Amino acid sequence: MEELVSDHFRAPVPPERRVSGWKIGLIVFTIGLTLPIFFIGATIGQQLGIADAARTFFGGCLLLGVLASLTSIVGARTGLSSYMIIQFSFGRDGAKLVNALMAVALLGYFGATADIFGRAIQQAVQEIYGLTVPRPLFVIVTCILMTITAIFGFRAIERLAQVAAPLMASFLVYAVYLALGQRDWASVMSFEGRGDMTVGLALSTIVASSIQAAVLAPDVARFARNTRQAIISVWGLALGFPLIFLVSAIPSVAVGELEIMKIMIGIGLTLPALFILVLSAWTNSTVNLYSTSMTLATIATKAREWKITLVAAIFGTSLALMGIMDHFLVFLTAIGIATPPVAGIYLADYFFLRGRHYDVADLKRNPAIGWPALLAWGLSSAVGFVTANSVITLTTVPAGDSLLSAFVIYLVLKRLMGRKPSVHVTV
Template sequence: MSNQADQYATTKVQPKDFVSGWVVALIIASTGLSVSTLFLGSEIALGLGFKDALIAFGISTLVLTIMCMATTLIGNRSRLSTYMILHFSFGEHGAKIVNFIFGVTLVGWFAVALELLGIAIFDTTESTFSFTISKELIIIATSLFITITTVYGIRSIEKVANISIPVLTAFLGYVFYLSLEKLESPSALFNYVPEESSMTLFKATSILVGAAVLFPVLMADFSRFVKTDKQSLASVLGLTIGTPLAYILSAVPSIQTGEVDIIKIMGEYNLVIPAFLLLFISTWSTNATNLYSASLTFTTINKKWTFKNVVIVSSIFGTLLALLGFATYLFEFLEFLGILAPAISSIYFIHFFWIKRQQYNLEDIVKWEPAALISWVLSSLISMLTYFEVFQITGAYFLDSFLLGAVIYLAFKWKAIFRPTD
């Protein structure tokens, strides 16, 4: 969104680079169109049935929208990146700890998308060209390709993705229409329930929250470029509309065909090649962005680490996870994120609005902010106990994390909050 070389990593965005909230909304919506997101929509629809899947899509989107609306205002009013906002609320060294968690998370997403893309390539070659290549070789070759793109060519592939993603959306809409035509009636879709499933509505909702829970934390990176408060709130519609739309576009064809693999679904409509090309480009872009963001995050931890070397190391680690079948643990990974991430949002929300009273000055950054770190650790530990059902608070561990982070942090900071204004 900016031509500035460092993308205002440590400084405030200047008015010359402000954009419309609708531009940001489209960018956010486009992130939902990847193999991993479509896989989630299919898995949950086949695991729950369509009616319950819609409820899970709706509840998770509502939770994430509310959280994003809170944090988008911080980015818009401070004009600072999440990286800098975390410096204020967690301290310089505390922010490095949080950033490390974000970096590991992004590498995890890189591994999942890499593995699923490898499976898609394997299925395409097998079904269309009648020959097979080792999945491991595909994963390694694809990882190498994405790594080179990340180091040298991410800007050009993003430009290609800006064209391919709207085309992919239209294409998936067409497949959605074909799926509805093949169903006996709309009631057949709404009445579909799986014969056997270990999936529950709560588990599905938790997984979906975990899948996008970094959005509320990182929303400032987008909203700092938006012109006004009102437009920054409108930009959240990219998640509110785009994410459930992506899930539904993958859910209906999966129910109609009984398949989770998007390439196998497209095989039912003789659309394997165009589907593969579009998915490859969108997932290539998304995964290059995952690796790029993870590497930038890790370089903030130690200034001596060069970006190129961090990209290579991160790629190797992510590739190893993909080769080990990390996607098998995708649901557990997302539930784990639902424990760790929400409290970060509530802590820096309180810090900005109630402690700093919407005034961030770079000279106010300290080395450590123990209250924020202790609040985050305690809320995560307690939320982990509610996740394992040792006891219950709200009944939803991701809400426990968000609320506990706020309550514990308020307990530490109540004197600062209620101090007289100057």
Template sequence: MSDSNNSKMDDFELVPVPDSAKRSWWVISLIWLAIGIDISGLFLGAILSEGMAIHDALIATFVGSSILAVLAMLCANIGFQAGVSTPLVSTAVFGRNGGKILGLITGVSLVGWFAFQTDFFALILVEALGKSGFEVSHFTALVGGGLLMMVTAIYGVRALGKLSTWSVPLMVTLITVGLYMAAGMESMGEAEIVAPMSMGEAISFVMSIWILAAVAAPDIARYAKTRKDAILGAGFGFLLGNSATIVVALLLTHLTGTDNLVEVFFTLGLGMMAIIILVFAQWTTNSSNLVSGALGMAVALPRVPRPVWVVLMTVVGLAIAQFGMVDKFTAFLTLLGVTIAPSAGVYLAQYYFIDKNEFNFERIEQAPAWLVKGLVAWAFGSAISACTAGEFFNLFSLTSISAIDGILASFVAYFVLVKVGATQKKKEIAGVN
């Protein structure tokens, strides 16, 4: 492989991103928008429309997306400061081995999400092409989509930026045309509530798809030219990207009276246009899963090159999807989500309330093997998240969003542990003197 290709594939997984590779805030925003505008968001909107009135669903969407945007902005700011990926950022509070553990958990989790999203992509593509008279097997759609996503991920975040300049305008065009055409139809009235859900549950649903992406915002934000670029990019991308597709799905479902969005686009006469654009949308979204997952694995096991991790993750993910293991993997993915999100509470506490200088790359390089306070706080947050999650113990409720519960718990635990430790150290020094 030539040095030129090596340079293009370098995603700076173990070092800070150089100034020459950094991008403006609008490029960062396009990447987040492209990640947020995906098929699963469309179907989440349809699910919300079955559980509550449209005005309540819209409120839940904007509240959930706003919380995600704030969280992503806070994490992106840290990513800009450090200039490195999320697992390396976490080294400052968990130690070198702790950062590797987070990288490994993140990598395994995102293999599962890649499998889930690719399988979902193949199902939708087969249905959509079938309506246009093209018969394609699930396996062909699965492998074809997976290879597209893999090639982009091999070239990392910069390739996501280039792909996003195509996918976002195309998706915005589809949304605008779809809503315009649907608005000309006679409204079907308020949809029947067939699976009632509370506002807290709805907000949790809105956040559930992208909470891990918000926590991993440093992966993208490290490419920002300025701190403002990093923060604006994450906030703008999450607030609009996450909410846009859900809102569109809610409105289309309300206007057409059906939650089958493939059927909706074909009814509107946008069939082939929708197929092409949805391919682009899911291409970007699932490539980002491979990008972040490979960054995590490269930190955990740095002897294996990051592009090789991308290929390995793609093969494993496609095998999981093809052999019908996605459903069996879902509970495991939820468990990993409960584990990963609380890690953000620790580095948020360290950066904003204790000592932000720990996130300078020179300090990260000198981090010890283990940092016990951070690991204990992370474990505590994960335990609280599991206790409040409906999928696990469901023992009590705090914010009604288990991932946020875990982040807040680890945040408070780490802050208390550090402050108590500092007080004890002062007493010991005073006693010696």
């Protein structure tokens, strides 16, 4: 049993466990087929109108795709998860602070998905059967499914993605078709939006909503056979995510609703939507829980992997039952500022300071706390905070501001503290 559920949380993935980039990309694409993403796509579609929203979706995901390409290369070449990679720059003990934040962020997504799912299924059951079933019941059942899959690791997630992704993608396309039967294409495309959201804010929201997928890409890219396959896997984010946002926005504009279940009820897909919502919540939150377990494995170094997953699931379920979705946008903004610097730091460390080479054995010789990384993380998060609040303007995307500033600040601090960056710049 231990061998079956072991997934190399603390060591490089061996060659015999490596798979093609297309399979990994399918998993990444499936990550995007989630309820919070549907909600964000619908919100931006109604705020900006379909034409501007589509440009924002593809523009934001293109930026994320570039970042994911670089982080995936690190994952494939080292065979390590994001949480092991972070230790090289932040130190064994310093990384625990960062990884604790990552765990909270991932469990927040886990809880938000379960929370939205519980509300949606409650609405559907009431619509179909006229029954009022307590939302916590649906939340708990969903979380149990997610936990079982996550315990069995990458193998289970890969197989689930192969089944779920085509079904959910086909369903969304069909939903768009039915929605356009209620309101013609020209009318939907001419909709100009009805909110105060600017294109810049929408772009920032897109980047913030999916920045975790780019920053933590090594978690799945470590299973890629080589660098080329790792880059191929990025299609799931760069091309798949904007399409998901778009097919979420079109039915929302056509029906005039934001909540996914109300949209499906409005176009007559109540029962099929129940099945798709189960798959959506199951696949995405399984991946979030799996990544959370890898994060906590670097903190609880002696605990067995499946036990870590179980404890994380209990905490994430508690967040869902407490209604984390009521604070989701605030949570999303904070994560969108604090997470990107982590990628900026480990990319600078790997490509410019370590000669594109990480060896787990070196961690024992590294300082326990990487002060330059911790300082760069704090300072760049502050930069993201002030740009998010329009105190100053840099790239107009706070997540990009914090990431780029972390990259530069880290290299400067390492130089000032006696470690001169190497000239290796080839990726």
